[in-house]
Amino acid sequence: MSAQTDIASPQGESHAEERRLNMIEAINEALDVMLERDEDVIVMGEDVGYFGGVFRCTAGLQEKHGKTRVFDTPISECGIIGVAVGMGAYGLRPVPEIQFADYIYPGLDQLISEAARLRYRSATEYIAPLTVRSPFGGGIFGGQTHSQSPESLFTHVSGLKTVIPATPYDAKGLLISCIEDNDPVIFFEPKRIYNGPFSGFYDKPVEPWKKHKDSAVPEGYYTIPLGKARHVTEGEQVTMLAYGTMVHVAEAVCRDKGVEADILDLRTLVPLDIEAIEASVKKTGRCLIVHEATRTSGFGAELSALVTERCFYHLEAPVERVTGFDTPYPHSLEWAYFPGPVRIGEALDKILQD
Amino acid sequence: MADPADPKPAGDNRPALALHVPEPKFRPGDTADFSDIDIGQAGAQPRPDEATKPEDMKDLAYGLVRVLGEDNKAHGPWDPKLDPDTLRTMLGHMAMVRAFDERMFRGQRQGKTSFYMKCTGEEATSVAASMALASDDMVFPSYRQQGILIARGYPMIEMINQIYSNKGDKLKGRQLPIMYSSREHSFFTISGNLATQTPQAVGWAMASAIKGDSRIAATWVGEGSTAEGDFHSACTFAAVYNAPVILNVINNQWAISSFSGFAGAERTTFAARALGYGLAGLRVDGNDALACYAAQAWAANRARANAGPTLIEFFTYRAEGHSTSDDPSGYRSAQEREEWPLGDPVKRLKDHLIAIGEWDEDRQAAMDKECAEYVKATTKEAEKNGILGHGLHHPFHTMFEDVFEELPWHLEEQAEQATRERKIKWPDRHPKDFAGQ
Numbered sequence: 001m002s003a004q005t006d007i008a009s010p011q012g013e014s015h016a017e018e019r020r021l022n023m024i025e026a027i028n029e030a031l032d033v034m035l036e037r038d039e040d041v042i043v044m045g046e047d048v049g050y051f052g053g054v055f056r057c058t059a060g061l062q063e064k065h066g067k068t069r070v071f072d073t074p075i076s077e078c079g080i081i082g083v084a085v086g087m088g089a090y091g092l093r094p095v096p097e098i099q100f101a102d103y104i105y106p107g108l109d110q111l112i113s114e115a116a117r118l119r120y121r122s123a124t125e126y127i128a129p130l131t132v133r134s135p136f137g138g139g140i141f142g143g144q145t146h147s148q149s150p151e152s153l154f155t156h157v158s159g160l161k162t163v164i165p166a167t168p169y170d171a172k173g174l175l176i177s178c179i180e181d182n183d184p185v186i187f188f189e190p191k192r193i194y195n196g197p198f199s200g201f202y203d204k205p206v207e208p209w210k211k212h213k214d215s216a217v218p219e220g221y222y223t224i225p226l227g228k229a230r231h232v233t234e235g236e237q238v239t240m241l242a243y244g245t246m247v248h249v250a251e252a253v254c255r256d257k258g259v260e261a262d263i264l265d266l267r268t269l270v271p272l273d274i275e276a277i278e279a280s281v282k283k284t285g286r287c288l289i290v291h292e293a294t295r296t297s298g299f300g301a302e303l304s305a306l307v308t309e310r311c312f313y314h315l316e317a318p319v320e321r322v323t324g325f326d327t328p329y330p331h332s333l334e335w336a337y338f339p340g341p342v343r344i345g346e347a348l349d350k351i352l353q354d
Numbered sequence: 355m356a357d358p359a360d361p362k363p364a365g366d367n368r369p370a371l372a373l374h375v376p377e378p379k380f381r382p383g384d385t386a387d388f389s390d391i392d393i394g395q396a397g398a399q400p401r402p403d404e405a406t407k408p409e410d411m412k413d414l415a416y417g418l419v420r421v422l423g424e425d426n427k428a429h430g431p432w433d434p435k436l437d438p439d440t441l442r443t444m445l446g447h448m449a450m451v452r453a454f455d456e457r458m459f460r461g462q463r464q465g466k467t468s469f470y471m472k473c474t475g476e477e478a479t480s481v482a483a484s485m486a487l488a489s490d491d492m493v494f495p496s497y498r499q500q501g502i503l504i505a506r507g508y509p510m511i512e513m514i515n516q517i518y519s520n521k522g523d524k525l526k527g528r529q530l531p532i533m534y535s536s537r538e539h540s541f542f543t544i545s546g547n548l549a550t551q552t553p554q555a556v557g558w559a560m561a562s563a564i565k566g567d568s569r570i571a572a573t574w575v576g577e578g579s580t581a582e583g584d585f586h587s588a589c590t591f592a593a594v595y596n597a598p599v600i601l602n603v604i605n606n607q608w609a610i611s612s613f614s615g616f617a618g619a620e621r622t623t624f625a626a627r628a629l630g631y632g633l634a635g636l637r638v639d640g641n642d643a644l645a646c647y648a649a650q651a652w653a654a655n656r657a658r659a660n661a662g663p664t665l666i667e668f669f670t671y672r673a674e675g676h677s678t679s680d681d682p683s684g685y686r687s688a689q690e691r692e693e694w695p696l697g698d699p700v701k702r703l704k705d706h707l708i709a710i711g712e713w714d715e716d717r718q719a720a721m722d723k724e725c726a727e728y729v730k731a732t733t734k735e736a737e738k739n740g741i742l743g744h745g746l747h748h749p750f751h752t753m754f755e756d757v758f759e760e761l762p763w764h765l766e767e768q769a770e771q772a773t774r775e776r777k778i779k780w781p782d783r784h785p786k787d788f789a790g791q
Contacts, residue, residue: 079556082552082588086494086553087558089557115549124756125535126543137623158757271763271764348531
């Protein structure tokens, strides 16, 4: 499979050779760039080697970089993270893949008690420069074990960074930054938008990435700093905080309803771009938080608390959260569960009316 | 369907099942009798070539590799044939570990720190084993391998500073006592979570192999925590990638109050775990310093030659409590220690040196005294840096450092809060008092 798709830019002008990548290709390219640049980078995980990964994110990498740089592992998330910690202690920069975020739980002790604590407990003698990549989120009829959004389990752990891209351009630049980072990073890839941005209208045809401006991905090396949010749209009516798939759903709902929202794609949950959040909420006076994960103790609760603590006297309406329900992710009722346009639309109506 | 009025369960024509809950042979007050443990004869076990396939050396996973006999002489093919100077060095390290344990245990009882763990009776499993490795082979220990640090020449004052969590503690007072770390001595940072170090050791060994390095890794884990999934992961990955690693299982019979039966010892040996994975398995007398050395050297040779990983069970006995927080008289017979059929590792090595005419009781007494005095003097030196809870700790801000490479805004805000609280809690003390400068 080719990792790049060369097409003419929509304008067909001086950007004739501008490349359009989907998110899978962008991630593949980030791994390729880093395997090339840094001999200490190792890619491993279930089915990532010869086969190239169940979502094809590692396609072609073993053939190009060799079997000791890109290889398959036993079905053992505890073992994958555990050996990655040991490799990091040796001086390698492992990029393990956990095939689905829902499978990550057997590796939690190695992530929480080990990777996240090595630097602190050894007073910098040992570090765990891992980047754990994992597809997360629903929208592909994955049922309860292939759809979860467990990001708040990781944002709650001191010593872990949590990064979630929403576009191919960001996926490549952020992943390169994560791999170069000397702290352990959880890199959750919103699998619903691997092949195209998602409006939330599941019954409408899927738009491919090539029509989206952020599918223009430069060749070679570039980085996007961790801890910096991205302004998706500028608006005065309401601040919307989102990440991953929900960035696109939020944008589509605002477009449909004619709401001029200040939409922030957080990109990194820890460390969080609190400055961008504060500036936006102080400007609009209203804050709507959108995430796909379950509601109770979700990251939205943290965001809501921070906005309330820091922007209370600028608020003209209570902070609102739109989230998944506190149930397992259902299979047949996926689109009843998903925090789509109706749920977001209602919340927008409410927060704009208050 | 079961009838709620009928106490008999469905299918009552089948025999009733019974749950087996393991029970140790002796409880407090019982006479300990270990005559059923087959310790075999010193020198009786064959020593296969290091490249032997695991299935061709199965018996070694069930027997007991022993070198030192009742006559205090070395026997058989596992005799590592160490010169007398090396044997005296080994004995010296083991005596030092014992003296250190005595003093630190007492220090905890005197309130100088919160916690300590002795390794009495298990000294050979860390001292002799680590002497068989190269000094730059990476070790991933559990919490009872202070013998490795002593054998590798780690400064004792650093160990005591760590135990006291004082201003000299280079781990900045963050870790429970005895959770040492020394990259300089190829000694991994100890975790309080059990068996996590085992897949990490395998990963380090895989990295060494990926890089074409010549260094191998070794890990130590208690028999009780071989029940953790991490240990299964470690064995699987070690076998799959033929990692240059040694998995040392210290079977000291007790995991706090749970005897080895709760990790499966009633059914098979821990060394036999190796066979199902395709690892080489050795079961060794852990109180026989020469056997410990020889087994580790065999496994190190095997790993270094890309011939495969080895799982070694060191069959030993935890002569003291689990830690200063434990009282073993509440769950096991006090006679067990003296009745243990494999004796005391320090005494056995000493008796061997005497038997070959390279040592005597006077020199032993002088050495023991010297060790005790060295530990005492080093302790006094470390106490100048403070003891736990007496102010001489690291500055408050260090609590927030090293969570990440760079301090993010939320930790900076919390650090400011801690500094504010310090001024309220201790208004009369200058910040430098806390740093002990």
